[in-house]
Amino acid sequence: MADVRTYTLIYVVLLALGTGKFLFFELDQIFSEQMAIIGTIILAVVKSLLIAGYYQHLRDEPRSITYMMLVAVFMVFLLTVAAGYSIQ
Structure with a gap:
């Protein structure tokens, strides 16, 4: 810590x-x-x-949790892009 x-x-x-x-x-x-x-x-x-x-405290967690968080952030990014595309 x-x-x-x-x-x-x-x-x-x-x-x-x-x-x-x-x-x-x-x-x-x-x-x-x-x-x-x-x-x-x-x-x-x-x-x-x-x-x-x-x-x-993600620096102290195992790498698998960090990768899971990165995948979640990427999915949120894709969802945001898709929502922005559907608005236009």
Whole structure:
């Protein structure tokens, strides 16, 4: 199990990534809307991986559970793409 220093560092990184997502849309003279959306998605994936890895303790679990979680995330992604396709 990680110590308090690790959790504090992860918390600060998550806070910085959240601020970065906000700045993508506030600095519209630097970032276009498409760049802001792509950047937000990338930061959201990084934040999700950090949360799952450290706060949900997936780093300490057997690899089979990690692979099962990856398959579940992939299935949610496919479901989201299918729902987006059916809306158009």
